[in-house]
Amino acid sequence: MAKELQQIVERAVAQVLDRQLPKLQAELVERVLAELPAGSGAVSGGATASSDGLVQAISTVHAGTTQKEILRALLDAGTAYASRVALFVVKAGSASGWQARGFSEDEAIKDFPLDMNSGPAAHAYQNRAVAPANIAEMDRRFVKQFGPPENEQILILPLVLKDKVAALLYADGGSENRLDPAALEVVVMSTSAWLEVTSLRKQAAQKEMDTAPAMERTAPPPPAAPVQTVSAFNDPFASHSPKHTAKPAPEPEPEPEPAAEVVEVASSASAASAAAAPAADPFAGLSPEDADTHRKAQRFARLLVDEIKLYNQAKVNDGRRHKDLYDRLKEDIEKSRATYQKRYGSTAAASGDYFQKEVVRSLAEDDMSVMGASFKK
Numbered sequence: 001m002a003k004e005l006q007q008i009v010e011r012a013v014a015q016v017l018d019r020q021l022p023k024l025q026a027e028l029v030e031r032v033l034a035e036l037p038a039g040s041g042a043v044s045g046g047a048t049a050s051s052d053g054l055v056q057a058i059s060t061v062h063a064g065t066t067q068k069e070i071l072r073a074l075l076d077a078g079t080a081y082a083s084r085v086a087l088f089v090v091k092a093g094s095a096s097g098w099q100a101r102g103f104s105e106d107e108a109i110k111d112f113p114l115d116m117n118s119g120p121a122a123h124a125y126q127n128r129a130v131a132p133a134n135i136a137e138m139d140r141r142f143v144k145q146f147g148p149p150e151n152e153q154i155l156i157l158p159l160v161l162k163d164k165v166a167a168l169l170y171a172d173g174g175s176e177n178r179l180d181p182a183a184l185e186v187v188v189m190s191t192s193a194w195l196e197v198t199s200l201r202k203q204a205a206q207k208e209m210d211t212a213p214a215m216e217r218t219a220p221p222p223p224a225a226p227v228q229t230v231s232a233f234n235d236p237f238a239s240h241s242p243k244h245t246a247k248p249a250p251e252p253e254p255e256p257e258p259a260a261e262v263v264e265v266a267s268s269a270s271a272a273s274a275a276a277a278p279a280a281d282p283f284a285g286l287s288p289e290d291a292d293t294h295r296k297a298q299r300f301a302r303l304l305v306d307e308i309k310l311y312n313q314a315k316v317n318d319g320r321r322h323k324d325l326y327d328r329l330k331e332d333i334e335k336s337r338a339t340y341q342k343r344y345g346s347t348a349a350a351s352g353d354y355f356q357k358e359v360v361r362s363l364a365e366d367d368m369s370v371m372g373a374s375f376k377k
Helices: 002-034 051-062 067-078 119-127 140-146 181-210 262-273 288-311 313-322 325-344 354-363
Strands: 084-091 094-101 131-134 153-161 164-172
Touching: 051 067, 051 181, 067 084, 067 094, 067 164, 067 181, 119 131, 119 153, 119 164, 153 181, 164 181, 288 313, 288 325, 288 354, 313 325, 325 354
Parallel strands: none
Antiparallel strands: 084 094, 084 164, 131 153, 153 164
């Protein structure tokens, strides 16, 4: 009885999270913009941080569906407000270069060991606060290898996840003297919040798959790592081991791989906890490998269509009402179809046409007429 109650609660939590995500995204944009001080548009180098520009930058970050995509979007968005930006992973008090934009040799940032014992990097890490500074206060090895910005002003911003500094963003004006501290802080704050939202969404998907009907589950593999609870956070740098530091002792609970696609994370969690498929399994006559491919294709199709619904709720509702759903969502549907075909179009699951079936089942609610005349059956 207790287990059944737990499953009911988990399904309810997953459904609530799924419904609230679009609203939460909008609130995040409004909240981080509200933190921007009045008049912060005046920045060094004459650049301006308009609200429209910030909304666009934040939207770019929120368009990421995996943790790596989000972090790359952070760096790309940061180039609108700084000439040079670099992200450093923080592990056990050590910082190691991850990726950069705007440097003469961006690749040289990778695995660069940043001094965390003093200077603005130490201040940002220890106080979980933005640290403006002069380049003279920065790690001397960094300055020697990458050179100083023209006006010598730099900025270190902490990427805080669940009250823990997971990374540091370095920014300076380079030779263009382009640096907007306020706008960069807003983008970093939004990135931190969206990473946490994405983590909750992935875990909700795991819960939903764990409690799905037995016929949709795969046979259990050897014991896997324990599944995190909804309150836990997926560290986007969990597998990043700085080359310049000794490998830290293992954590009490292993963290998942960074930026794994939702379907792969969910598939692993589901397989670890699911019971063996019953005799009614529609894939019972297939080999274990082919059956597993079919199930993964079904789940991937479901997640792709759920993504369409999540970010296009108004279009979905209008399309159903006016019976022209495909015309309104054609670009999203065909883009997701191409993603599905790229992954499963040449596999044993190709004959199942699961993406098309999921579009009709989930978007059209099994009513083909709402898709419109241009939708190919």
